[in-house]
Amino acid sequence: MGINRIKYRPWNGERSSHLHRVYTISRKIFLQKLKSKGILAILIIGMILVHALPILFGALMAHEELTAEMMVGNSDFMGGYGYLKNGLSIIFVLLLVSVVCSDLIAQDLKDKSFVLYFSRPIKTLDYLTGKMGGAIGVTSILTFVPLIVFCLVMIGTQTGDDYGGSLNVLGKTIIAGILTTIFFVSYGVMISSLTTKKTYAGVGIFMSFFVLTIIGDIFVNFNQNWGLASPTTLLFYSYDMIYGFDLPSDINSSIFGVLLFCILFLPLFVTFVQVYRKETGK
Amino acid sequence: MNNLLIKTVDLSKWYGEVIGLNSFELEISSGITGLIGPNGSGKSTFLNLAIGTIKPKTGHILVMNQNPWMNPKLKSNIGFCPDYDNLSDEATGREFLELVGGLHGLNGMRLKNRLNEVSEVVGMKDALYRKIGGYSKGMRQRIKLAGSIIHEPKLLLLDEPLSGADPQVRKSLIEVIKSLHNDLGHDIVVSSHVLYEVERLTSKIALIYKGRAIASGEISEIRNLIDEHPHNIIIEGNKISDLAKKLLDMKYTISVGYQEGRKRIKVQVSKPDEFFATITDLITSLDCEIERMYSIDDDLEAVFNYLVEG
Amino acid sequence: METMGNITKILALMKYSIRKILFKKRIVIAFLILLTVIGIMGYAGAQNTNRLNTGSNLLGMLIVMFFMPAICMIYGCSVIRDEIEDKSIVHVFTSPFDRIFAYFSYYLSLVICLCLILAVITSLGFISFFGQQGIDGEAMNIYYTFIGLVFLGVFVYSALFLLTSVVFKRPIYFGLFFVFIWEGFIGNIPGNIQKISISYYLRSIGSKQLEYITVNGATDVNTSLMAIFASIIILILIGSLIFKTKEFT
DSSP states (O other): OOOOOOOOOOOOSOOOSHHHHHHHHHHHHHHHHHTOHHHHHHHHHHIIIIIIHHHHHHHHSOOSSOOHHHHHSSSSGGGGTTTTOOHHHHHHHHHHHHHHHTTTTHHHHHHTTHHHHHTSSOOHHHHHHHHHHHHHHHHHHHHTHHHHHHHHHHHHTOSSOOHHHHHHHHHHHHHHHHHHHHHHHHHHHHHHHTOSOHHHHHHHHHHHHHHHHHHHHHHTTTOGGGGGGSHHHHHHHHHHHHTTOOOOTTSOHHHHHHHHHHHHHHHHHHHHHHHHHHHTTO | OOOEEEEEEEEEEEETTEEEEEEEEEEEESSEEEEEOOTTSSHHHHHHHHHTSSOOSEEEEEETTBOOTTOGGGGGGEEEEOSSOOOOTTSBHHHHHHHHHHHTTOOHHHHHHHHHHHHHHTTOGGGTTSBGGGOOHHHHHHHHHHHHHTTOOSEEEEESTTTTOOHHHHHHHHHHHHHHHHTTOOEEEEEESOHHHHHHHOSEEEEEETTEEEEEEEHHHHHHHOTTSOEEEEEEEESOHHHHHHHHHSTTEEEEEEETTTTEEEEEESOHHHHHHHHHHHHHHHTOEEEEEEESOSSHHHHHHHHHHO | OHHHHHHHHHHHHHHHHHHHHHSSTTHHHHHHHHHHHHHHHHHHHHSOOOHHHHHHHHIIIIIIIIIHHHHHHHHHHHHHHHHHHTTTTHHHHTSSOOHHHHHHHHHHHHHHHHHHHHHHHHHHHHHHHHHHHOOOHHHHHHHHHHHHHHHHHHHHHHHHHHHHHHHOSSHHHHHHIIIIIIHHHGGGSTTGGGGGSHHHHHHHHHHHHOTTOOOTTOOOHHHHHHHHHHHHHHHHHHHHHHHHTOOOO
């Protein structure tokens, strides 16, 4: 027969429907996670314990308008902590993110199912966007939706007519909700990309978060800026900034900015590098 | 003397909606018994019930006249080699055998001697100090077999011991299994879905299909029982049209059909013994040139297909 | 003869289990925790503080309230569950080894390893703090109290998480909920409700030994010890019975 060369000509065309591929991955993750009894239990219990009472209380309490103080403290609402600065809420979100994100990348690393994804015209960014999209969709049920419901309930039951101000707060709350969701999901996905065992990832998300919180709580006695080591403190100060309040005077705003940037974007970078290395066979 | 080793009476086991065994009735006596069935037929379920890792939903199973469920003492007489890979990659073969031997109450010199003996039997003496993670598939099967005999059990339950092995390894494992019975006297129940391999091990079989035992005994006995199924014989040669016409007149002939032009006929007969007794005379009288004649039913696959297609 | 046989089996399983716990990659977690404890306590020890109070609070917060239950959870939830998942437990289930003894072997292995790991962590954490501030009789008293609390905690948390590893398919999620939510919140609610947490009894014992540990409504040492020992016995009994009747598919 002789040699029958197959001429390879690289394809230089445009990829089509790649958004659809991202959507497919996100949809799969979203539906798969919502089928899990554990995740549904966390969502339901979290909604009841964390959000139901404040929403009900807010609806019944007489108020002129929705204010920033109601969301982040400095008022009588929610014992002075505000609706957002709720420690129990953080615990439930952390639990949810541990369960949702622990196997997101870890399972693919263990099964070596990157071949499934990257034998298609999918780039690393598409893969991560799809995965995170699904995780964000599930997590936002607890971190975003109740916030909006609370705001709408408060706006709907306000006695005053300054709807503009209330809508302004609603807009800031949307940003706070997005920040909270991305804050936790990017962290969870990073931990998931660092191990092949989803239980390690789940425990790692929880424990690393708490270790940082403990470090912050212990060392804050020596220097207030150590408090920023606690992700919870960092998040709560971020809420203050979003709603137009200043940071405490003894907190260095540069350190705050750097740490916030790191916790939002460094996990995404680490995850990207991890997945890219696996994609290229390292 | 054939002793009854395993007896089941109306044994059923299901996992949620999936039926593992369904009114399973089987008796297994000493020797090597092949347990044959396709994937999902209930072989592993039966063996797990026999070793007592699961319990029946209805009916009962007796192994050496005892109920294996929650009966740890019985397990000193049974060796089990599962079909799945349950070996720790970080441990060496020696460490694995020390654990299994220790769990069976062996220690000190007795464990050491037994370890050397079984590793010799399965041909793993030189590889004992290597990590199991570096073993080939065949070596992993051998070390599992060694673990199943280290406590000198009377009965061995081997669940698909040849699966995943290449032909050379299969051949050597078959020899090892045969020697376990022939030289060391273990009674063995070995499950497989590869029929010709079981035929190489034993002629005593039990056929399982969809959770039921559909037949058991010697292969030839089972075949003879299926007289309601016609026997198919192929005859190839020249001038066989006359032979075909003559065969149609015979009482034992059910059908005759041509294949590949007129150089081959397929004859279906109800009484193969009579056919074979008379065919030579028929051929001689008709002056045919026969090149080949063979039965396509003389193997286990045909037996199985008859039983399950019915 | 049978007793000797059972002892041989127990020792064989313990040897295998201890080797798995101490020499698997998971030990890196314990090592990271050790470094974290040394780092935190070393840094705190370098500050001029009320050393006995701070040292005691650090040991309590870091080790007794956080790392000790967390490490017990990580190892306790995986000892039996990992063997069920990778099916290596079939050797135990198909051997003439009563499963109740087998369960007890797993428990002993777990307790021995965790006591060793946490003794090292507690000791090095103690040295990294008090080594800078001065180790005297009072400091040693703190050390002995916390070592005792850690060992007690290991016994009871190991029993609990070993049970969960037999009961649940994903025991680590129950463990996370228990350690971080149950013990963290319920254990700190004033009143009688905190008595349904293990940490309450550990802190109660600590508060009776050291003035630096304060617990609202602390119960006396004997009651606390009885509650802890009763919990250990009940948890082991339940766990062993479930393990004995567990089907392995």
